[in-house]
Amino acid sequence: xxxxxxxxANGIITENPTFVQLLGMCPTLxxxxxxxxxxxxxxxxAAVLVASNVLISLLRKLIPEKVRIAAYIVIIATFVTIIDLxxxxxxxxxxxxxxxxxxxxxVNCIILARAEAYASKNTVGKSALDGLGMGxxxxxxxxxxxxxxxxxxxxTLFDIKIYGDVITPPSIVTMAPGGFIxxxxxxxxxxHIAAKRKAGDK
Amino acid sequence: xxxxxxxxxxLFTQNFVMVKFLGICPFxxxxxxxxxxxGMGMAVTFVMAVASAITYLVNLILGSKFExxxxxxxxxxxxxxxxxxxxxxxxxxxxLYNALGIYLPLITTNCAVLGVxxxxxxNGYNFIQSVLYGTFAALGFTxxxxxxxxxxETIDDADIPESFKGFPIALITAGxxxxxxxxxxxxxx
Numbered sequence: 598x599x600x601x602x603x604x605x606a607n608g609i610i611t612e613n614p615t616f617v618q619l620l621g622m623c624p625t626l627x628x629x630x631x632x633x634x635x636x637x638x639x640x641x642x643a644a645v646l647v648a649s650n651v652l653i654s655l656l657r658k659l660i661p662e663k664v665r666i667a668a669y670i671v672i673i674a675t676f677v678t679i680i681d682l683x684x685x686x687x688x689x690x691x692x693x694x695x696x697x698x699x700x701x702x703x704v705n706c707i708i709l710a711r712a713e714a715y716a717s718k719n720t721v722g723k724s725a726l727d728g729l730g731m732g733x734x735x736x737x738x739x740x741x742x743x744x745x746x747x748x749x750x751x752x753t754l755f756d757i758k759i760y761g762d763v764i765t766p767p768s769i770v771t772m773a774p775g776g777f778i779x780x781x782x783x784x785x786x787x788x789h790i791a792a793k794r795k796a797g798d799k
Numbered sequence: 800x801x802x803x804x805x806x807x808x809x810l811f812t813q814n815f816v817m818v819k820f821l822g823i824c825p826f827x828x829x830x831x832x833x834x835x836x837x838g839m840g841m842a843v844t845f846v847m848a849v850a851s852a853i854t855y856l857v858n859l860i861l862g863s864k865f866e867x868x869x870x871x872x873x874x875x876x877x878x879x880x881x882x883x884x885x886x887x888x889x890x891x892x893x894x895l896y897n898a899l900g901i902y903l904p905l906i907t908t909n910c911a912v913l914g915v916x917x918x919x920x921x922n923g924y925n926f927i928q929s930v931l932y933g934t935f936a937a938l939g940f941t942x943x944x945x946x947x948x949x950x951x952e953t954i955d956d957a958d959i960p961e962s963f964k965g966f967p968i969a970l971i972t973a974g975x976x977x978x979x980x981x982x983x984x985x986x987x988x
Contacts, residue, residue, distance in 0.1 A: 781970030
């Protein structure tokens with residue numbers, strides 16, 4: 598595997614922000630009620646992540662050590678505002694559904710964590726790839742959770758009816774408790790698979 | 800909207816953690832012991848009450864002309880406020896400072912704080928409503944995190960399947976708590 602691919606794969610699999618690092622739990626639980634929302638949120642966060650990683654990496658030698666966190670937050674908040682306005686202009690229905698969770702990308706720990714742990718120490722190209730990998734990892738995780746919740750809770754996928762007419766789907770899965778329980782079960786499943794693979798290696 | 804129904808809504812029917820999914824990170828991260836959970840809740844309550852008041856006033860200055868600056872200005876106010884609280888607590892209440900330690904600066908990235916500031920604006924609350932909503936939403940957060948910490952202390956001693964240990968079982972516990980909180984839905988005065 599080439600070096601660049603490795604950086605991307607690191608974000609998607611080895612250090613997946615949601616399933617492995619357990620960061621950014623608020624949007625993970627709040628907006629994953631349907632696949633469309635999950636993907637929309639994931640891609641918005643990914644766009645902010647790539648842009649802020651690039652800019653912070655460019656400025657890493659200029660930002661004084663003592664005020665770096667404040668500087669990162671301003672940079673991230675700027676990009677979040679741009680995304681917020683773009684979504685409101687071009688995808689108003691999605692912006693409506695995601696509501697305050699779009700401006701709340703500012704306090705998504707994944708973005709600040711990558712700025713501090715990666716972009717402030719690495720070159721622009723590497724930081725962009727890292728942002729892309731982490732963003733895609735986040736999007737993938739949100740898609741998986743929201744697909745499970747939409748399928749079992751509403752009987753649809755991408756708003757297309759799958760089995761809703763035959764059995765009434767338990768709508769609690771798309772409500773708040775379902776969010777917690779589905780994520781808990783998914784992480785348990787991933788832990789189980791990881792443990793099995795580790796045992797198989799030995 | 801009467802003040803009482805605002806308070807009931809913030810505490811129960813629209814509980815920040817269990818219904819609105821705001822402030823999940825500290826809810827899951829700082830809920831291993833009841834004492835630290837209560838300390839975290841207190842600090843968050845103070846920051847959220849003051850942040851609601853200040854962001855309301857600043858938003859008046861921003862007006863509709865600079866509405867697009869809301870997110871940036873609010874997060875800077877919150878970061879500054881948390882820094883101030885940290886210095887104040889360190890100087891006047893060193894024992895509480897030591898107990899909270901690392902959790903204090905983390906309040907900046909607690910999405911409940913920025914969330915309440917944005918919701919106050921979105922819902923068009925006046926000054927008193929904003930402060931009340933901020934305070935009681937934070938108390939709702941405190942209540943949820945203390946109950947959750949109490950349950951987790953007991954779960955630690957239980958015999959749980961290997962792959963459910965730690966985070967998964969905590970999430971499922973939170974899910975069951977959220978079902979209990981659903982009982983409040985539709986409850987109005």
